[in-house]
Amino acid sequence: MAAIAILGYGTVGSGVYEVLKTNGESIDKKALQPITIKYVLDLRDFPGDPVEDVLTHDFEDIISDDEVEVVVEVMGGIEPAYTFVKRSILKGKSVCTSNKALVAKHGAELLRLAKENNVNFLFEASVGGGIPIIRPIIRSITSDRIEEITGILNGTTNYMLTKMGDEGLEYDDVLKDAQAKGYAERNPEADVEGHDTCRKIAILASLATGRQVNFEDIYTEGITNVSKTDIDYAKAAGMDIKLVATASFTDKGVWARVCPLIVAPDNPLSGVKDVFNAIKLTGNMLGEVMFYGKGAGKLPTAAAVVSDIVDAVRHKNINLGVHWSEEVQPLLDINNVKVKKLVRFAYNDRDAAFAAVNGIFGSVDFIEGIAEDEAAFITSPAEESTVNENVNKLLNSDGISDVLASIRVEYR
Amino acid sequence: MAAIAILGYGTVGSGVYEVLKTNGESIDKKALQPITIKYVLDLRDFPGDPVEDVLTHDFEDIISDDEVEVVVEVMGGIEPAYTFVKRSILKGKSVCTSNKALVAKHGAELLRLAKENNVNFLFEASVGGGIPIIRPIIRSITSDRIEEITGILNGTTNYMLTKMGDEGLEYDDVLKDAQAKGYAERNPEADVEGHDTCRKIAILASLATGRQVNFEDIYTEGITNVSKTDIDYAKAAGMDIKLVATASFTDKGVWARVCPLIVAPDNPLSGVKDVFNAIKLTGNMLGEVMFYGKGAGKLPTAAAVVSDIVDAVRHKNINLGVHWSEEVQPLLDINNVKVKKLVRFAYNDRDAAFAAVNGIFGSVDFIEGIAEDEAAFITSPAEESTVNENVNKLLNSDGISDVLASIRVEYR
Numbered sequence: 001m002a003a004i005a006i007l008g009y010g011t012v013g014s015g016v017y018e019v020l021k022t023n024g025e026s027i028d029k030k031a032l033q034p035i036t037i038k039y040v041l042d043l044r045d046f047p048g049d050p051v052e053d054v055l056t057h058d059f060e061d062i063i064s065d066d067e068v069e070v071v072v073e074v075m076g077g078i079e080p081a082y083t084f085v086k087r088s089i090l091k092g093k094s095v096c097t098s099n100k101a102l103v104a105k106h107g108a109e110l111l112r113l114a115k116e117n118n119v120n121f122l123f124e125a126s127v128g129g130g131i132p133i134i135r136p137i138i139r140s141i142t143s144d145r146i147e148e149i150t151g152i153l154n155g156t157t158n159y160m161l162t163k164m165g166d167e168g169l170e171y172d173d174v175l176k177d178a179q180a181k182g183y184a185e186r187n188p189e190a191d192v193e194g195h196d197t198c199r200k201i202a203i204l205a206s207l208a209t210g211r212q213v214n215f216e217d218i219y220t221e222g223i224t225n226v227s228k229t230d231i232d233y234a235k236a237a238g239m240d241i242k243l244v245a246t247a248s249f250t251d252k253g254v255w256a257r258v259c260p261l262i263v264a265p266d267n268p269l270s271g272v273k274d275v276f277n278a279i280k281l282t283g284n285m286l287g288e289v290m291f292y293g294k295g296a297g298k299l300p301t302a303a304a305v306v307s308d309i310v311d312a313v314r315h316k317n318i319n320l321g322v323h324w325s326e327e328v329q330p331l332l333d334i335n336n337v338k339v340k341k342l343v344r345f346a347y348n349d350r351d352a353a354f355a356a357v358n359g360i361f362g363s364v365d366f367i368e369g370i371a372e373d374e375a376a377f378i379t380s381p382a383e384e385s386t387v388n389e390n391v392n393k394l395l396n397s398d399g400i401s402d403v404l405a406s407i408r409v410e411y412r
Numbered sequence: 413m414a415a416i417a418i419l420g421y422g423t424v425g426s427g428v429y430e431v432l433k434t435n436g437e438s439i440d441k442k443a444l445q446p447i448t449i450k451y452v453l454d455l456r457d458f459p460g461d462p463v464e465d466v467l468t469h470d471f472e473d474i475i476s477d478d479e480v481e482v483v484v485e486v487m488g489g490i491e492p493a494y495t496f497v498k499r500s501i502l503k504g505k506s507v508c509t510s511n512k513a514l515v516a517k518h519g520a521e522l523l524r525l526a527k528e529n530n531v532n533f534l535f536e537a538s539v540g541g542g543i544p545i546i547r548p549i550i551r552s553i554t555s556d557r558i559e560e561i562t563g564i565l566n567g568t569t570n571y572m573l574t575k576m577g578d579e580g581l582e583y584d585d586v587l588k589d590a591q592a593k594g595y596a597e598r599n600p601e602a603d604v605e606g607h608d609t610c611r612k613i614a615i616l617a618s619l620a621t622g623r624q625v626n627f628e629d630i631y632t633e634g635i636t637n638v639s640k641t642d643i644d645y646a647k648a649a650g651m652d653i654k655l656v657a658t659a660s661f662t663d664k665g666v667w668a669r670v671c672p673l674i675v676a677p678d679n680p681l682s683g684v685k686d687v688f689n690a691i692k693l694t695g696n697m698l699g700e701v702m703f704y705g706k707g708a709g710k711l712p713t714a715a716a717v718v719s720d721i722v723d724a725v726r727h728k729n730i731n732l733g734v735h736w737s738e739e740v741q742p743l744l745d746i747n748n749v750k751v752k753k754l755v756r757f758a759y760n761d762r763d764a765a766f767a768a769v770n771g772i773f774g775s776v777d778f779i780e781g782i783a784e785d786e787a788a789f790i791t792s793p794a795e796e797s798t799v800n801e802n803v804n805k806l807l808n809s810d811g812i813s814d815v816l817a818s819i820r821v822e823y824r
Contacts, residue, residue, distance in 0.1 A: 143718030306555030
């Protein structure tokens, strides 16, 4: 028998409870023993809910109970989650968490402490919700040098961009719709500014390098500036705009970036719609593999947490040995990374403006007819700093009245 | 130090050698010790090849060497692979294999023997080439009841169907092209008749049920009867034809099927082109997740084998406990499974023929204009036996001169 404690009876916590109750029989078989929920910690009361029998308001009940083998942290946020997780590990309990903020910030330390205490710190649900991605990177892709990780890691923003594209709606309208549907929070900043995606790619990049990739070091741009018209231009070029996180592991070093990216239809990420997520890995032997599924939601996320619980129970006092040290991985400046950009500009003199573009960027194909007195084009690949300098030159050119958008285009 | 022996220096075997030489440093780190290739078994000689130093023609050298911890079987075929693998396991050596025929036929027994001898029998590369799928099913999707596994599991046939669709070529021409490119073998039967796909879905279904799903029990239909015109009709209906393997785990029992299937564009399998494979799992908590990548090829397959070697070395004398018993899982008759079909017919009297179709199948939308004196329609969903009976009725109806094709259409 393995006793567990769930910290937090919110969306994911109640999902974990539900998964364990619904699939208990087959889960116990895979864990090789029955799993019992001994405590659920929450500040609130839940009168009439079956969880009442095991509900506690006091973490000390859990930490002082030596029968509790596994602590499931699904509260979110850094504190008190960090303190509770650390104390649990130091007391010889394994921890499973879905908390990407905690993992991105303290993952390396918590993994070290877990190793020192011969327990496990598992976090499959922190990236990609129900999509198995952490365990495949740690356990399956062990014979490859990972060259790139890229993907759509946030369901809220992907839903919004899909809806803007399919229904021709503006950003503010789809945000309201996403909030009404419960996909976006009342304060949507973590999603729409790319912070959530940034923490997830930081976790994946740390696992790929074995070193701490600080999320603060990752260039991050959200979708708040993406307009319906930008999407129309991308579509006119036969492509789509997605919020894409990329970490690239090259001979010269590592770079990482979260930003709206225009992707071609032959990129499997372009078919990823609505709240779905997809993560594409490129290995030097394997080539490309992609993992696809619902990146969020109560039950998919909870299912990933419970898979970790099974793993923790099966590996009692056997540390699984995840390689992610506290040594910081320096990141290359993305200004030196080669990009293409779709540049959208307004003109007061079409001929002069087009001549200016061709003068600065070489001969390009113009996309016109989307909106009046404006056009767009896609640059040739060059270092980001060079492209930006040229865009600045354009801004000061005859015939050009404004540069309206400048959006990276995938470059393979 | 962990010594390994590779049985077979063909495509995959030489790939395993290459992966271990190219990525040795990072592989050794993940295996927590250096991995040494002590023997390569092959009947042939390879003068001048670095493998010469470790080449042997005699399996007895390997089996009698207690230093050899892991035997890598990449010869293919049932014999002598089966005998070598069994003897290795009985001698306390772990085995990693890419041999789907061996795994489908003897997987349950070899897993039991591995358990009894406290070693591991690993076969990640046997399905999906480089795509991690076996380990995710065994290790990651442990909290779900798997409801369905469906996918494109054979790169050769997917390449052929893609090319027939994109370039409007006939079956015989794309087969020749696939053979010229090395995607199809001179005797293409195992691929084009669906046998290869059938063994792969048998393996996945066995892992999902924990019981032996015999590949001989699975209804299997290849692509040899799919014509360019069939694809044109599917396209006219806005869809694509793929060779799809499905295993469905329902309250009433388990059924499995390999056949050409017409899939809608919102099915993520429809975007899987060329030699790529994709496997979609549906869990009762997780919803849908999909795994995508190159399903074959020397280095992707070898990379999956080497990941298994890393796992075997890390778990010396620790059996990983895979649940796949020798008890046979009975399969439901697919005649009782609900399907839709695209039925293509030739007529000698259009009005009479259309009236006959509407009389038997209810009011349908006809697809015309693809070829002269013929049309097609998609049936409503019904049990396969009912649809087939109705197709037979149609064949004997006034105005109908022939039923030219009857192809299952995905039904969700």
